[in-house]
Amino acid sequence: MHSAPLPATKDVVLIGGGHAHALLLLKWGMRPLPGARLTVINPGPTAPYSGMLPGFVAGHYQRDDLDIDLVKLARFAGARVILGAADGLNPLAKLVHVQGRPPIAYDLASIDVGITSEMPDLPGFGDHGVPAKPLGAFAQSWEQFRQGSGAANIAVIGGGVAGAELVLAMAHALSQRGRLGQATLIDSGPVLGQASPEVAKRLRRAFTELRVSVVENTAVKRVAPDAVHLADGRIVLSDFTTGAAGARPHGWVAGCGLEMHQGFVTVGETLQSSDPDVFAVGDCAHLGFSPRPKAGVYAVRQAPILYHNLRARLTQDPLRSYKPQKDYLKLISMGAKEALGDRFGLQFSGPLVWSWKDRIDQNFMEQFRQLPKMEQPKLPPEHTHDLPAILGEKPMCGGCGAKAGRGALRAALTSLAPIQRRDVTTLPGDDAALIQTGGVQQVISTDHLRASVLDPVMMARIAAVHALGDIWAMGAQPQVATANLILPRLSPALQERSLSEIMAAAGAVFQAAGADIVGGHTSIGDELSIGFTVTGLCLSPPVTLSGAQPGDVLILTKPIGSGVIMAAEMSGDARGNWVAAALKQMCQPQGEASRILSGAHAMTDVTGFGLAGHLLGICEASDLAGSIDLSELPLMQGALSLSAGGIRSSLFEENRALAPYLPRGPEADLLFDPQTAGGLLAAVNPAEADGLLDQLRTAGYDAARIGGFTAGAAGLSLS
Template identity: 55%
Template sequence: MDSRIPLTRDVVFIGGGHAHALVLRRWGMAPLPGARLTLIDPNPRAPYTGMLPGYVAGHYPREALDIDLVRLARFAGARLVQGRAVGLDRVAQRVTVEGRGEIAYDLLSIDIGITSDMADLPGFSDHGIAAKPLGPFAARWAGFVEDVAQGRTAPQIAVIGAGVAGVELALAMHHRLAQVTDRAPQVVVLDAAKGLQGTGSGTRRALCRAMVKAGVELREDMSPSEVTAQGAVLADGGLIEAGLVVGAAGARPWGWLARTDLPLQDGFIKVDETLRVVDDSNIFAAGDCAHLTHAPRPKAGVYAVRAAPVLYDNLCAGLTGGAMRSYRPQRDFLKLVSLGGKQAVADKGGIGLRLPGMWRWKDWIDRRFMEKFRSLPEMPVPDLPQKVAEGVRAEVSDHPVICGGCGAKVGPGALSDLLESLPHVERPDVIGLPGDDAGVLDLGGQRQVLSTDHLRGFILDPWRMARIAANHALGDVWAMGAEPQAALVNIVLPRMSERLQRRTLAEIMEAAGQVMAGAGAEIIGGHTTQGAEMTLGFTVTGLCEGAPIGVAGARPGDVLILTKPIGTGVILAAEMAGRADGEVVMGALRVMDRSLAAEARALGRAHAMTDVTGFGLAGHVLAICKASGCGAELVLADVPLLDGAGALLADGRRSSLHAANAAYAEALMGMGGDRGAPEYEALFDPQTAGGLLAAMAPEDADAALSALRDEGIAAVRIGRVTDEPPGLTLV
């Protein structure tokens, strides 16, 4: 983003449906300067429903279905808000996100698909599973297949709904179960009316033949009155025994839409030919959640795909005052329906054809669509000027992009040399603790801890950035055994209009206020400015009842405890490059967002303690060693890594601070460990909002670990303090 161009308009997308995914991809290739994008979705991945039957049948792995919304959002320059939209205020132009609060918009687009949930059917919510949304269904299906394969569950399924989707799923499920068990699968499809309505006669015949051949039973004019743990109970009291009851009966709108004042048709959002809501020029809708008032069509993904270019153009027109395009959907389209195995039938215009090669054709179409999101175009990096100062090319080659978070910090060697050269002033009220990031003031016998920290933005979501930055800054207070007291906030915003400044500051202060209040601290002031990018920092104070815990004080024989897994640096570096899995990124953000208050309470008897941040685990262990005059042993196999971090390190990914951390630490390390191995390299990975590292007597460590387990915190022993000279040995 060009820092000279201010952000002036907020475009918010609710849902990661097919239309939105294609719009975001196109936006990444042709962004509109001045527009700030937000994508709201409860999941970091959006499934492509066209490949669902193939996944259920075992032809595709689960990951083949997923559009990685984290990568896509980064490519489009959008922030991803992981949450579920539950409300809309059209007057205030705000979306309510469950567990998050309100997000303002200038233009809003909704593409949330449909659900096949049957909440009105007694027992379904407890014992059944809807085929849509795909995420929960896919997880439930994988567990059911495993239970059948292990003989824990009988291969019995009831599918409610005999439309094309229900029959296609039934055939796929039968095919898969037949591969994992010797018992004959029993799959029953129920429909309150006639099955396979809306399909051509040839298609119906082909699907019915496939069901008969597979042994899938179709029961028409029959619907369940209840779902129990034993299966589907029929209106006449009969029972269809099933370990899995799947709802696939029709397209149902999401219930929260009915609680808004949006104009609806049977629960779906009414839009005109430009895809704008019929009575609101600031809101668009596309995909299955939209009702095309000018050209009603059945619910099908092809319409969302075809609508995407029109939606992109009209959003740009809405932001620039340009002319709107009309969306004219085709009257009919080719449907390729899979038959369980690698066979398919084609349906169009009332005619069904089953010919050799239909499955390969469907597979090619689906894979080509997904490839659009697997291989996002590499955006060119501006070339350096022809003439640059000596050393510029080498520096840029080593670090093409400076990481966000603690990966952007200055290396530990340069900082420690600078601190040692500062003049010393004798003040009785300032207590110097060697090697600590925080200072301690003696105010009439009351010990007050004082610390400051800030983070270069590593995600585009100011709300989540503020939460992580606040917890990160509080880490020094908690590490010294103090209770948080007060905070000052320092905010640098990228250039934006005053209206967006107010919106952004409101999100930051709400999030920071939640964290500080939860820690018992009051935000008492702060400063704001505009700059090239977002940077958030806090100056924090805390009060100590007893002596503060510093990095000095570790004793030979002490146990080393770590309260969070490591790997945030490499994950954030890979995410910035668009090379990290979305689930991995979101998992790391959840860990960074976790308060250290419970850990600090449990580790209150530590002899030495620090929070693990920019200098990496090895650097912080060595800080304790140098200040305490001791050595340390780390059991490399016991050091926990965040999910995905090891694979990224093995792939050669590194944070921009990694090399400086390694150079500093390796000078004080023995020759143990497999240099280059992911577990070894993780020791130098800079952490953002990392866990606490404590040196404790063995008996106190046992009690602390037990207390942390009771809090649901997986803290671990990673080594011990030795009577060797300051240094680090790997075991």
């Protein structure tokens, strides 16, 4: 008997990708809770690990070494990832607000957004300073500055241990490149005033060795582009000014209606806030029962308690208490590959301490770099002999990678009876149909996608742009749409949440395109599928596949590679920033591109059959030979690397069979990669090509001239 997936009944939303949440995702992936739907919200696809930041600043680590890939981690945990910064929480309505998307409903929520070093009250800092936290933005700014040339002056505002560690790392990095001019550590009170006398002594010795000047007991008046102006009238030269002056909570957290302590969420021993359905961990939390300084070690130790207590709230089991340690090992980087250790009043320093710290940090990160591979469900002992070959060795792709092949589709369509209605115009190979209605030309098309990402909002945007592709490819103006949705098994409450998110997200895409959603149909199945039937109006003769002419130039409006990237995302082989960039490309509407290319001789959208398959459709309909210049082919970030590594979408082999005579190779194979919500492929007059490309690029499209047409038998060649 077929075993259907168990329905989800509760939403657990993790706000922020801090250390505790990253560890929770790792644990959840190893032991998920049936019935719980997990979501993680973070501004970007990665979360930097603070323990390795000084080493990166000093030049001992690469930028990528710092990052926990939340996209990979979320896929491993079976969680949807929402790339956006939370800017509000409503505990009464149980909603999390993220700019640019519908609110996210939750049954349980946890906050782990860290702290910020922004100084909104310090004149000039917002324009000319770089906060040390959040770490991701700081790391990017420092990397760009460090790669520059010429002598450079730096200043760090905030003379605690974190500021000392930071200025030493910055001074070392610039010294190694022969660029260090002046390095200054500034504090309104005594520098290292909270550190033990022995720790302060050793750090001051390091300041002397790296020529770091100390300005203490002096306030900063304002920050200028190339200097820091002090309250006593002195000026500190600085081309790169950063702030590490204590921990500040994110502004939106203080306004969410929970009990606070100086802007931080007050939590009890179970890590619950004043609302028992909202937890908080890491630096954004205040341990009301046992206050502690802000340190990553507490977040790491809180992760197992948070993991247990979230599950316990969902299963109605007893919760556990978090017992913070009284002291912890402090390992302080000192610029070069040396570190200072401090615990229980004992200090130890040198290269061996750095090696020890490095090993601890690398071991922490390694658990996120080497995630266990997801295994295919085992087949029953008895099955048809060819079932393993049909299933393959990897999960079936979503999006256009899950579609039937062109050969199967053509075979099915040839058995249809001839068109009998006189108001329907048969078009050569186009996906849309042309209908005459009251003297108006109307096109109609339908398309739906098996979900390739777990976020219904992202999937709805992609599906809407994808369904509109056929309308835009014919030069028509979108008119109305009906929705066709298959929801996975969910509780009634989660069904309502998902439908609201999907319709709000898709409705915004259609509204922006000038169309309206006027109805639809829903059903329940094993997994999410989103589709739309769309109509459009042709105010001029439609652009079809059959009008290309010898000498025409081929223009493509979007890079290709979404098939291999999303296949790699499902298997855990794609980097999160590659996935984020691909999703952004797939969500880009093609309405303005369609308007710019309205005078094209022939046009199609590049979707399931890949660039080669859809170009072959133009060649066959226009009876021309087409050529592609691989050197001009725009590729999505990471696509070539994944293709070279052997990653292929489920539909690749069937697409490849459309033109078996073309050479193979990582780049050539991407011509057969099924695209989801791909770009427009247009045959245009060569005299107009450069002007059209300029217009497309000005409008924000990564458009390229990739080939052309010649007289000859329908087929493809590479140049």
